[in-house]
Amino acid sequence: MFSLPSLSYLRLGSNQFSGQLEDFKSNTLVWIQLQGNRLQGHLPKSIQNLVNLKYLDLSFNNFSGSVDVSLFSDLKQLSYLSLSYNSISLTNEKEVKSSLPESLEYLRLAACDVKELEFLRSAKQLSDLDLSNNKLQGRVPDWAWSTWNFSVSTLNLSHNMLTSMDSIPLQSGYIIDLRSNFLKGSLPIPGNSTAFFFISENNLSGEIPSSICNLKSVQLLDLARNNLMGAIPQCLGNISGLQVLDMHHNNLSGTLSMAFGIVSELRSLNLHGNELEGKIPRSLANCEALHVLDLGDNHLNDTFPMWLGTLPYLQVLSLRSNKLHGSIRTSRIENVTNSIPAEALLYILITEYKLQDRICTTK
Numbered sequence: 001m002f003s004l005p006s007l008s009y010l011r012l013g014s015n016q017f018s019g020q021l022e023d024f025k026s027n028t029l030v031w032i033q034l035q036g037n038r039l040q041g042h043l044p045k046s047i048q049n050l051v052n053l054k055y056l057d058l059s060f061n062n063f064s065g066s067v068d069v070s071l072f073s074d075l076k077q078l079s080y081l082s083l084s085y086n087s088i089s090l091t092n093e094k095e096v097k098s099s100l101p102e103s104l105e106y107l108r109l110a111a112c113d114v115k116e117l118e119f120l121r122s123a124k125q126l127s128d129l130d131l132s133n134n135k136l137q138g139r140v141p142d143w144a145w146s147t148w149n150f151s152v153s154t155l156n157l158s159h160n161m162l163t164s165m166d167s168i169p170l171q172s173g174y175i176i177d178l179r180s181n182f183l184k185g186s187l188p189i190p191g192n193s194t195a196f197f198f199i200s201e202n203n204l205s206g207e208i209p210s211s212i213c214n215l216k217s218v219q220l221l222d223l224a225r226n227n228l229m230g231a232i233p234q235c236l237g238n239i240s241g242l243q244v245l246d247m248h249h250n251n252l253s254g255t256l257s258m259a260f261g262i263v264s265e266l267r268s269l270n271l272h273g274n275e276l277e278g279k280i281p282r283s284l285a286n287c288e289a290l291h292v293l294d295l296g297d298n299h300l301n302d303t304f305p306m307w308l309g310t311l312p313y314l315q316v317l318s319l320r321s322n323k324l325h326g327s328i329r330t331s332r333i334e335n336v337t338n339s340i341p342a343e344a345l346l347y348i349l350i351t352e353y354k355l356q357d358r359i360c361t362t363k
Helices: 045-049 142-148 210-214 234-238 282-286 306-310 330-339
Strands: 009-011 018-020 031-033 038-041 055-057 062-068 080-082 087-091 106-108 128-130 137-139 154-156 161-164 175-177 196-198 203-207 220-222 227-230 244-246 251-255 268-270 275-278 292-294 316-318 347-349
Touching (some): 210 234, 282 306
Parallel strands (some): 009 031, 018 038, 038 062, 055 080, 080 106, 106 128, 128 154, 137 161, 154 175, 175 196, 196 220, 203 227, 220 244, 227 251, 244 268, 251 275, 292 316, 316 347
């Protein structure tokens, strides 16, 4: 099949093909999709002869061995390359270092044993770059940020060993994923075009700068499992398009004084495991789209927020391990739970509620 003289498009993805990939004997191929099969062995060196190739997806197979960057460097029309989740190791060991072609727009090399970025120097049109689950260390070099600044909209460097990132100079960044590295220092703030920002499970410290509220287009903000401290910027409540705010397991303190507007689209608020004090802001009642509210393991001092019964889509409510007090009348709890559709409310946890009066039933 691979020797058919006029074959241009080969789309066999998401099947159960196994065995080794044969040599490509026709350079007419423009499009190859073989992702999601059980193919194994080494990648054929004949790939380097496919001078008309624009799209190559070999991800989610069982390919193995070393793959040198030079295999792709002469494919001047290649715009999409995905080798993610095989058992290969990407190398650049030729005497003269190779670089991927400038034509590349989408590059996905997740779990490809990538250790450095030098092979990307010529790839100046990248829009989507996935280098997650690799062995990148230290910091991203300045030349890389300069190359990516105005082109990269999706950047995934999660699950690496990066330790330093003072800034994220991406003017076109839309999705930025830096989860599960070893990043230290203060929280870097991405460009204002960012809509999805993941930087959880690092070692970031210091306060959250108020400049984070310049992210007027942000829809998801994940800062969980760091060592961030100080107050939560009040201005976050003014970002009307924010849907997910996750800051659980930090050292955030002060009162939860964010004022959520009536047009808020917030669906999930997770501040579990911090040092927050004071009352639960009643402006949360404006968040009619709220599905998840987790304020557990803080020092909140308030009575039970019966007004939560006005939230029609609330599915998960956790207020455990705070300093909530007062009486809990079962009729009032029923008012809260009954006003939320039974199919919506999945989980309510108010354990370790600090009662001043006994629980009583009203008829």
